[in-house]
Amino acid sequence: MMTQSIELAAVPSAVLADDPLVIAEGWAKEGRSVAVATVVETWGSAPRPVGSHLVIDGEGNFEGSVSGGCVEGAVVSEALDVISAGAPRMLEFGVADETAWRVGLSCGGRIRVYVEKLG
Amino acid sequence: MEQTLLQDLNAERQARRAVIRLTALDGSDDRLVREGETIEGPLASIVEAAFRRGTSRIEEVYGTSYFLNVHVPPPRIVVIGAVHISQALAPMAAIAGYDLTIIDPRTAFATPERFEGTALFADWPEDVLKDAPLDRYTALVAVTHDPKIDDYPIQAALKAGCFYVGALGSRKTHGKRLERLGEAGVSEDVAARIKAPIGLDIGAASPGEIAVAILGEIIESLRRRPLVGPSGSTGG
Incomplete structure (x- = not known):
């Protein structure tokens, strides 16, 4: 049982333990290459709000989400390029049509995602 | 970065x-x-x-x-009272993405066996909250039914501007609570922020159902609080 010597402020946040940016910090400390993807703009119906993060390591492992699953695959492959090239990139995803189904948003919105290397 | x-x-x-x-x-x-x-x-x-x-x-x-x-800080729920409702609310809050802490000075209620994996303080709210004040990103849920335990943290939550302050009890019980708060110098406008009877009005009867009603009301208070612009809608 917790005692009086433990304060409310000292209780670690379980929510932050699953947070992509906290996971990214842990990955970097392990010496892994990391990219951080951030939703910076949305138009229309977008599945994840501005500020949402997806973090990717050099082997393609990822945590978090920028679209609820619609474009994560494309963001991960761009992130691997950013990790090797170093320079950040701005990605834009729009309405899915038949030819672009695999990298579109079926909800009909548009999003811009900023991908940058950590470190 | x-x-x-x-x-x-x-x-x-x-x-x-x-x-x-x-x-x-x-x-x-x-x-x-x-x-x-x-x-x-x-x-x-x-x-x-x-x-x-x-x-x-x-x-x-x-x-x-x-x-x-x-x-902004991650949303947090502080529950006063290690009761049945709190036992149901703790795992639900975790699933919904809210940190949750329980405070109850009654050591018979606040046992680690009843609240495995939940941050639990078997102390008076006055002592636990003294050095770690409540904040705008915290919801305060008072469910002990005991004014000696509930009244202080309710006042502290109103003072701190917690985005949600809910208190268990019938309209009659809450009426008496409002009288006590008034005597303690809490204005009527401020006391009107207290959600009582606690929880969305969905006819909840069991402790588990009441926990759902409380969590629903907390989510509504957080997502529809004033001064927050439009966030992403659902879809995808």
């Missing part, structure tokens, strides 16, 4: 302090601004507005695009 900047950002979030990461998208600037910190130049008013709004967005300043990512 520098690794030290990420470490500082995560430390601020763990300490429950609001912070903005300000990033020039042309790569010319990338820094943290803590709430209450003054910064120079045309970005000052934009940063101030972003803290007030609590949402992230791109802003243009003299031809440069800045992304302001506003990080």
